[in-house]
Amino acid sequence: MQLTRLLRSSLFSSAMMAAIATLGFATESAYAAAPMAKTNAPGFYRSMLGDFEITVLSDGTVALPVDKILTNTTPEKVGKALAKYHQQAPLATSVNGFLINTGSKLILIDSGAGVFFGPTLGKLQANLKASGYLPEQVDEIYITHMHADHIGGLVDGDKAAFPNAIVRIDQHDTDYWLSQANLDKATGDAKGSFEKSIAILKPYVQAGKLKPFEGDTELAPGIKAVASHGHTPGHSIYKIESKGQTLVLWGDLMHVAAVQFEDPSVTIQFDSDSKAAYAQRQKAYADAAQHGYMVGAAHLSFPGIGxxxxxxxxxxxxPVNYSPLP
Incomplete structure (x- = not known):
């Protein structure tokens, strides 16, 4: 009788173990079958510069055929430079905006592409909100230059996406891109660029909220526009200083880190004046290296500061060393 009980107990234990093993296997298989997410969400990156809070906002990335659009080089040289950093063309190229909270003003530098560059861009507004701010809170917007991937986010349809903001742009760019005469004589893609610029700035012009400046100008305490004309007629960079710390935001002074740091003479098809753009890049590189301040750029890999x-x-x-806290 005791023997019978032991056998039954042994058989029961074996059955239980088999069931548990089967259940474990089934559970493991179910986890392994979960679909791949296949997305990243960088969103925003925050740090402090003296008393200023700097929030880098991702507008997304766009795949650029950099081997075809970089100039004063060859596709072979571009490909070799990219390969050195385990990259290739078309290159996933970041579009970054920079939000500066000075304590008294909330200032956005560049607005992203909005709807003008396809579904992989136009995320700056969502990431602004995710970072804890609302478009209505932005006091001023400083534009580095009037290419659509920097001004497209200014509008939501035909309305101002930042309804309370004053927009500041170098007069050379507004004179060029908002000129009806330039639009009338333009052809092809160039005509489209003028049409987009006029439509995007229209609600701000109508509201009296477009306030151009000219050349080197202090726009707010601790924030100065510095003329760096070349990429466009009025391209500007912005120097931000607080408590002895400096950040210079380059806009489109350069585009492809793997190529243009090692060889600053490489230019891009989008330059209005490639020789002037090259000279400004050389000047900016030398100054940043000499003085050791932090820089940020619109198309360096997010968050684009270092x-x-x-x-x-x-x-x-x-690049800056990642920190989860500002």
């Missing part, structure tokens, strides 16, 4: 150092005949880029 430091430049001289290396050989060219320069090298060191």
């Amino acid at each position: 430091y430049v150092r001289k290396e050989g005949k060219g320069y090298a880029w060191t």
